[in-house]
């Protein structure tokens with residue numbers, strides 16, 4: 001994995017031994033590679049160079065300020081889904097003219113904040129939302145730039161919880177209602193149409209769902225044009241998968257080829273909203289094994305990280321590779337790597353051949369840069385881990401480990 005490799009038996013992130021980081025920062029700890037982050041954004045930028053394009057990083061994958069600022073300085077925009085994300089993006093210095101705002105449940109307050117900020121566009125998910133945005137904008141003496149999120153009804157062939165472009169999904173406006181909605185948008189006083197939006201799902205590892213969705217979106221853009229409605233942006237969403245195990249997802253280059261070859265004559269810029277494919281393989285979660293416990297049916301390795309730190313295995317049955325921070329000789333065993341949380345669903349690895357492990361060993365849960373820390377919670381009153389960024393020979397704390405005081409902030413005993 002780019003940025004993460006062994007020197008001898010020891011795992012390094014770029015030029016820093018993981019052991020050294022944990023010695024000073026403790027565990028569990030998220031560690032990211034700056035090089036890996038930069039390389040993954042550059043791959044998109046290079047693939048689309050020559051076409052008017054915004055890479056609007058889907059910051060829900062990892063909203064750490066330093067990561068946002070680093071990507072922003074390289075030219076990325078942001079895809080935000082809440083007032084909180086808009087606040088984070090702006091605090092990190094992401095230019096508002098590169099921010100798009102998606103999500104099915106935007107509130108009046110969030111609409112006002114985004115209108116005040118002057119974002120590039122709202123990605124609208126329903127007819128009622130469109131009407132509300134128009135009212136809010138008019139009340140502020142503004143017009144809101146919008147794209148309608150069209151649901152192309154394409155099966156992304158991924159986990160059902162992260163499929164978003166099927167007919168039965170809550171997201172977007174069904175294709176067969178979309179033209180009518182655009183006509184309505186054109187009539188509303190507080191609305192200015194600037195784009196079309198779609199996003200069909202996450203962790204897509206095949207090219208065919210992208211092709212089908214792009215075909216439908218481009219055909220729809222042409223239909224709009226015939227109806228006198230032009231758009232200056234095609235926002236084609238995110239969703240490109242990464243390698244967790246032995247998946248072979250398409251590359252940004254392959255995606256750009258599919259998109260740009262279909263865009264002829266449309267005269268629109270492209271917006272992409274990658275999240276996972278920017279940060280996923282740029283981070284890992286390091287945990288220390290505390291106890292080994294053998295029952296009649298299973299071997300448990302009990303670690304100091306659990307489902308509150310990384311929920312993907314519990315929630316989606318997601319696979320994350322496991323690398324020892326220091327390789328031991330000998331034979332591994334089949335078992336579960338579990339956390340200290342009081343739930344049977346609290347596991348990071350289940351029924352897998354694990355490397356040889358002794359109590360006290362450090363293990364790296366790989367590909368945890370996306371939807372790792374971002375989905376972490378304080379369940380069981382567990383402070384969330386520190387986040388560390390490695391840049392060449394140096395590492396820096398980009399989020400301090402939470403303290404017990406952080407756990408009770410805002411609470412009081414009356």
Ligand code: LLP
Pocket residue numbers: 058061079102103162164199201202203204237238239240273274275276277312316370371
């Ligand atoms: N754009 C929109 C409108 C989205 O809803 C999402 C993700 C993205 C972009 C970014 O997708 P990506 O490039 O990261 O695949 N927690 C789940 C993933 C949920 C994705 C939600 N939406 C997981 O851990 O797998």
